[in-house]
Each structure stands twice: as structure tokens, then as C-alpha cells.
Amino acid sequence: MKVLVAVKEVAEATDGFEIDGVDIDRRHLAYGLNEWDEYAVETGVRVAEQFDDAADDADAAGADTEVVSVTIGPERAEETVRTVLAKGVDRAIRVWDDDIAAAELDVAAKTRLLAAVAAEEEPDLILTGVQASDDEFGATGVSLADELGVEWAAVVNRVEVDDALARARVHRELEGGVEELSEVDLPAVLTVQVGSTDPRAASPIGDGPDAEPIERRGLADLGLDAGAVESPFRRTGASVPDRGVSTTYFDGDTDERAAGVADLLRDEGVVDG
Amino acid sequence: MSAGADAEGGVLAVVDHRRGELRDVSFEMVTAGRSLVDAVGGELHLAVVAGDVERFAEMLDVEGVDAVHTVADGEEFNHDVYATTVEALYADLEPEVLVMPGSVNGLDYAPAVANRLDLPLASGAVALSTDGGDVEVTRRIYRSKLEVTVAVEETPFALTVRDGAFPVTDNTGEAEIRPFEVAVDESALGSRVLGFEEVGEAIDxxxxxxxxxxxxxxxxxxxxxxxxxxxxxxxxxxxxxxxxxxxxxxxxxxxxxxxxxxxxxxxxxxxxxxxxxxxxxxxxxxxxxxxxxxxxxxxxxxxxxxxxxxxxxxxxxxxxxxxxxxxxxx
The missing domain is CATH 3.40.50.1220 (TPP-binding domain)
Structure with a gap:
């Protein structure tokens, strides 16, 4: 079986960041593996390991499993890709070229790029994080599924794949401590929620992560042209969210301040009794 | 099966409900939808899919809503039913803007609908500006540390609304309630909701x-x-x-x-x-x-x-x- 995991190198804003134009000044950005994708990688590696174990038990031939990662990102992202290779991913693909670099990638553009890679790889299962912490689209995985004409499930925190690779049973984490239990036909795209598993640390054993080649693809390699990454969205402004709040402080000794809060809660009508 | 051609242009918003309750984001989407109608013209239509749609439709008859389309297909959310239904409603109504919730269920169908309808998707709107008929979407990025405004240079487009970002609209309105039928072959669906499980205490x-x-x-x-x-x-x-x-x-x-x-x-x-x-x-x-x-x-x-x-x-x-x-x- 083959698992494809779409991972993103995200930019995190450092404390006290400054804005330059319509984005954060790049000197105030730090890069790393998207938190949600870390869980997607772990989920993918675990599913593959279960199939490996099952194949060992049955001494079955041809039950090869492979976990492949795909990343849209510049050369800098290879550092992040190395960390997923060290977390059990077997092979990595990085998609980038000058046209992609010049584009503002929206959900549709990412969908086209990832769909082209998925069409090449023909995985049984595609995993990615619920969202990227920097773009906060929360949409690419489900959009990709539709583009590929396969099933999907969003915000998944548990996955069981049946032996025949016909379907997956998933738990979806809804609001308020409720989980939905669903079954989807395979192949499928699942978007994985933070906290769903216990991600392993990167491991330095084996051939060593540096030895793994990272395959590169540009638009032309994927049978696409610059039109695939055009976007109708144009960023026009950036600011720190204006909270616009002035704070009233309760003064006095501890009891007086507590009484102030208590009166407020009663006035708001949110206290029982 | 026509839901009425008079909604052409305008805004279609698909409301969110779960286990018998409309979620508040539904009424927040009305507020967002009203502001979009100011920019793109036309009417504000809502769609409610699955569950007790007639009861929901009555609750959704709030200020500014011109019509509520009810689709009585199943009890609970299923993304394939939603995607098929919204696609059909969209084809019928041809709105300029399709609004969907940014809830967990919204995350499970809105991107698929936008993709199959070839609509650009602006996700997670926390505010909208509609000055001069041009729509600008405000959204948060970098773990919500930065707020950006994004101009949408193409219509129609799809939009998801972040839970809790817009005020709710609640005054009673004069919406027309219109049942809409979509043929969904349940046996052909590739996904099945098997049930729900409460993890710890179920508190929304x-x-x-x-x-x-x-x-x-x-x-x-x-x-x-x-x-x-x-x-x-x-x-x-x-x-x-x-x-x-x-x-x-x-x-x-x-x-x-x-x-x-x-x-x-x-x-x-x-x-x-x-x-x-x-x-x-x-x-x-x-x-x-x-x-x-x-x-x-x-x-x-x-x-x-x-x-x-x-x-x-x-x-x-x-x-x-x-x-x-x-x-x-x-």
C-alpha cells in the first residue's frame, strides 16, 4: 500500500514582529514543519507500519508499503522535508519553480499542484493536516479529494484502514467533545487534527536522513503551466488585529476586587441561581 | 425542481446544524450575507439541508433573508449529500457569492463544493468590506497574529465564515420557504456516517x-x-x-x-x-x-x-x- 502525505513548511511569526507591506517582515518569520502535518505524517507512518506487520505475520509477498511526502515550497523547505524523512517517510517530493515562486498560492492552485503529484503516485491513502498554521486555509485536503474524484474526511483524529484497502473508518472531531464516526471508501484524502496521535521524534538511525534524495518537480514536470497557479485574490492590507478594547480594572483589596467581578457576572446574568 | 430564477446574482448561504440544533454561525452567516448583497446586489437566500428542515426554516426567517430553501435529505450531515445538494442549488440559483460555514462540518464539504463548481474559495472570513461594490475579505493568518484584507477580483466566488466572527441577525423576517428536491442516490455514496461518540462530557x-x-x-x-x-x-x-x-x-x-x-x-x-x-x-x-x-x-x-x-x-x-x-x- 502507498500513503501520500502532503506537508507544508510554515512560517511562524516571532514575538514583536513587524509588518512590511502586506505581510510580516520576513526577518520576523521562523520556518518549520506545520504542526497539523506532523500528526498527518505520524498517522501515515503508523498505518504503513500496520500493513508491514500484517505482511510479516502472513509472510505475504508484494505487500510493500511506502510513505511518500509531497511539499510545495522553495529550497529552504528541504530542511523541513528532511525532518519528515527522519520521522519514517520513505521518499519525498518537492514541488517548486520560478512561476510557482512568483504566484500567491490559493486553495485552487495548491489543489492543482498536489493533484498532479497524486495522479503520478496513485496512493491508496492521502493524508494532510487540517490546516496550515500560516495560511489558515483549512481547505486544501478536501479540495484535493474532489479534484481527484476520491472520498475524503476532514478533521480526523482516528483512522483504521481495512486489510483489503477498500475503506477507512475514521473519527472526526466535531465541536464540543463530540466525534463523528464515519466510513469512507478508499482511496481517500483525510485531513488530520492536532493531538490525534503522539508524533515520534525524528530518528537519526538507518541510512541517515541526509542520504535520502528529495525529488523535485516543476510545473512542466507535472504537465501544468503558469495558469495553474494564477489566483483571483489580491492581498491589499495587513495589520495586527485591532482588539479595540479599553479595560476597566477592579481596584481595592482582594475581597473588593472579587466582589467587583462577582457583581459583574451577576449583572451579565451568567451565574446560576 | 426549480428553486426560482429570481435569485440570480445575489448570495446563497448554506446554514449549519447538528443533532437537531441550528448552530449560531447560521445567523452570523445571515449578517455576512446581508453585507455581501449590498455589494453584489440580488437577494439573500439560505439553504438548510437535512434534519428537521421545516422547523429550521421557520427559525431562519430573520431580517434580510428573502428565501429559505429546504432540502429534506437525511437527518444528519453527510458531506456527499451536502456537496451534491449545494451543487444543484448553485446551478439553479446562480448566486454571485456562495457562503458556507467555517465549522468542522463546513471544513468537510465547502472546499469540495468550491472545487467542483470551479469557484475561488476565500476561507475563514472574520469581516467583509463591500465599499463601492468591490468585496474585500478580512481573514487571519499566522495563527491569527496577522489580519489581512484580500480583494476578490472575480465573481462568482465561495466564502467560508469563521464561527463567532460576525454578529447574529435575529429580527423576524419575511422569507419565502421553498422546498427543493435533489436526487441523491444514497446507496452510491462513498461515505457513510455511522454515528456519534461523546468524548468526555459533550459540551459545545x-x-x-x-x-x-x-x-x-x-x-x-x-x-x-x-x-x-x-x-x-x-x-x-x-x-x-x-x-x-x-x-x-x-x-x-x-x-x-x-x-x-x-x-x-x-x-x-x-x-x-x-x-x-x-x-x-x-x-x-x-x-x-x-x-x-x-x-x-x-x-x-x-x-x-x-x-x-x-x-x-x-x-x-x-x-x-x-x-x-x-x-x-x-
Missing amino acids: VTYADLLIAVGRGIGSEENLELVERLAEVTGGTLVASRPVVDSGWVERSRQVGQSGQYVRPTVYLAVGISGAAQHVGQMENSETVVAIDRDPSAPIFDVADYGVVGDLFEVVPALVEQFEGDETDA
Whole structure:
């Protein structure tokens, strides 16, 4: 079986960041593996390991499993890709070229790029994080599924794949401590929620992560042209969210301040009794 | 099966419900939809899919809504049914803007619908500007630390609305209720919802009256008793910031700062929470925020309407005492 995991190198804003134009000044950005994708990688590696174990038990031939990662990102992202290779991913693909670099990638553009890679790889299962912490689209995985004409499930925190690779049973984490239990036909795209598993640390054993080649693809390699990454969205402004709040402080000794809060809660009508 | 051609142009918003209840984001989407209609013209139509659609439609007849399309297909959310239905409604109504919720279920169908209809998707809107007929979407990025405005240079387009970001619309309206039928071959669906499971206590913390949120300032698991007691005497619901949940002191269903989960209680009482950007981004739309923290420069005070600068280990017991009096009186 083959698992494809779409991972993103995200930019995190450092404390006290400054804005330059319509984005954060790049000197105030730090890069790393998207938190949600870390869980997607772990989920993918675990599913593959279960199939490996099952194949060992049955001494079955041809039950090869492979976990492949795909990343849209510049050369800098290879550092992040190395960390997923060290977390059990077997092979990595990085998609980038000058046209992609010049584009503002929206959900549709990412969908086209990832769909082209998925069409090449023909995985049984595609995993990615619920969202990227920097773009906060929360949409690419489900959009990709539709583009590929396969099933999907969003915000998944548990996955069981049946032996025949016909379907997956998933738990979806809804609001308020409720989980939905669903079954989807395979192949499928699942978007994985933070906290769903216990991600392993990167491991330095084996051939060593540096030895793994990272395959590169540009638009032309994927049978696409610059039109695939055009976007109708144009960023026009950036600011720190204006909270616009002035704070009233309760003064006095501890009891007086507590009484102030208590009166407020009663006035708001949110206290029982 | 026509839902009526008079809605051409305009806005179609697909409301959100779960287990027999309309979620509040539905009424927030009405507010967003009304503002979009100002920009693109036409009418504001809602669609409610699955469940007790007639009862929902009556509740959805609020100010500014021209029509509510009801699709009685199944009881609960299924993304294949939703995607097929919204695709059919879209084809019939040809709206300029298709609005869907940014809820967990919205995340499970809105991107698929946008893709199959070839609509650009602006996800997670927290505000809209419609000056001069041009739509600009405000959304948050970098864990909600940055707010950006994005001009949409093409219509039609699709939009998802972040939970709790827009005020609700509630005055009674004059909407026309129109049943809409879509042929969905249930046996051909590639996904099946098998059921629900409650993890710990099933509490939708999104719209509680009083959320009592505990942060790292609590120091240790043993100290949690203090805020648990406060929740008990006030009838508030205990939630926690991410570090507290990560420590395993409070279950994850009570975390504020989880993806896709935004809270908007009447009162948010933050205890020992410094106010990391990702936390603030998910609770700042609370109606009233009260913060108790020893550090006067803690960012939580930037979003607090009321503040107590002080040691929570003194203030919280004093606050509990205020309400223990009530208990004895009652």
C-alpha cells in the first residue's frame, strides 16, 4: 500500500514582529514543519507500519508499503522535508519553480499542484493536516479529494484502514467533545487534527536522513503551466488585529476586587441561581 | 425542481446544524450575507439541508433573508449529500457569492463544493468590506497574529465564515420557504456516517453563557481544584488554554485554541492566561472578557473588558466565597 502525505513548511511569526507591506517582515518569520502535518505524517507512518506487520505475520509477498511526502515550497523547505524523512517517510517530493515562486498560492492552485503529484503516485491513502498554521486555509485536503474524484474526511483524529484497502473508518472531531464516526471508501484524502496521535521524534538511525534524495518537480514536470497557479485574490492590507478594547480594572483589596467581578457576572446574568 | 430564477446574482448561504440544533454561525452567516448583497446586489437566500428542515426554516426567517430553501435529505450531515445538494442549488440559483460555514462540518464539504463548481474559495472570513461594490475579505493568518484584507477580483466566488466572527441577525423576517428536491442516490455514496461518540462530557463550549478559562498560571494539576470550584459555584463551564491541555490536566474537548474552534460566550473569564496570540484569536469575540492575572502587561488584558491584576491564588478563592454565600442563601 502507498500513503501520500502532503506537508507544508510554515512560517511562524516571532514575538514583536513587524509588518512590511502586506505581510510580516520576513526577518520576523521562523520556518518549520506545520504542526497539523506532523500528526498527518505520524498517522501515515503508523498505518504503513500496520500493513508491514500484517505482511510479516502472513509472510505475504508484494505487500510493500511506502510513505511518500509531497511539499510545495522553495529550497529552504528541504530542511523541513528532511525532518519528515527522519520521522519514517520513505521518499519525498518537492514541488517548486520560478512561476510557482512568483504566484500567491490559493486553495485552487495548491489543489492543482498536489493533484498532479497524486495522479503520478496513485496512493491508496492521502493524508494532510487540517490546516496550515500560516495560511489558515483549512481547505486544501478536501479540495484535493474532489479534484481527484476520491472520498475524503476532514478533521480526523482516528483512522483504521481495512486489510483489503477498500475503506477507512475514521473519527472526526466535531465541536464540543463530540466525534463523528464515519466510513469512507478508499482511496481517500483525510485531513488530520492536532493531538490525534503522539508524533515520534525524528530518528537519526538507518541510512541517515541526509542520504535520502528529495525529488523535485516543476510545473512542466507535472504537465501544468503558469495558469495553474494564477489566483483571483489580491492581498491589499495587513495589520495586527485591532482588539479595540479599553479595560476597566477592579481596584481595592482582594475581597473588593472579587466582589467587583462577582457583581459583574451577576449583572451579565451568567451565574446560576 | 426549480428553486426560482429570481435569485440570480445575489448570495446563497448554506446554514449549519447538528443533532437537531441550528448552530449560531447560521445567523452570523445571515449578517455576512446581508453585507455581501449590498455589494453584489440580488437577494439573500439560505439553504438548510437535512434534519428537521421545516422547523429550521421557520427559525431562519430573520431580517434580510428573502428565501429559505429546504432540502429534506437525511437527518444528519453527510458531506456527499451536502456537496451534491449545494451543487444543484448553485446551478439553479446562480448566486454571485456562495457562503458556507467555517465549522468542522463546513471544513468537510465547502472546499469540495468550491472545487467542483470551479469557484475561488476565500476561507475563514472574520469581516467583509463591500465599499463601492468591490468585496474585500478580512481573514487571519499566522495563527491569527496577522489580519489581512484580500480583494476578490472575480465573481462568482465561495466564502467560508469563521464561527463567532460576525454578529447574529435575529429580527423576524419575511422569507419565502421553498422546498427543493435533489436526487441523491444514497446507496452510491462513498461515505457513510455511522454515528456519534461523546468524548468526555459533550459540551459545545462555543456559545456557553460563562466560560471559565484556566491557563498556565495555575501552575499544577492540584491547583485546578480552585477553578473547578469556581465553575461549580457559578455554573460556568471550565475550559483551558493549550498548554494546560497538553499537560493532560484538562481534557482536549475543553481546549480553547484548537483548530476550527472559536468560542463566543457571554462572559469569558480568563484565569492565569497570559493571552498567546493563538488563544486570543479564538476567544476575542466573546461578548465580555474578564481577565485575572498577576502580570499587568499580559496580552490578555489587551482584549479584556474588565481586569483584575492580582494573584489568582488569592482572587479566585475570594471570588468563590462571593458565590458560596449564594449557595447557602438558596
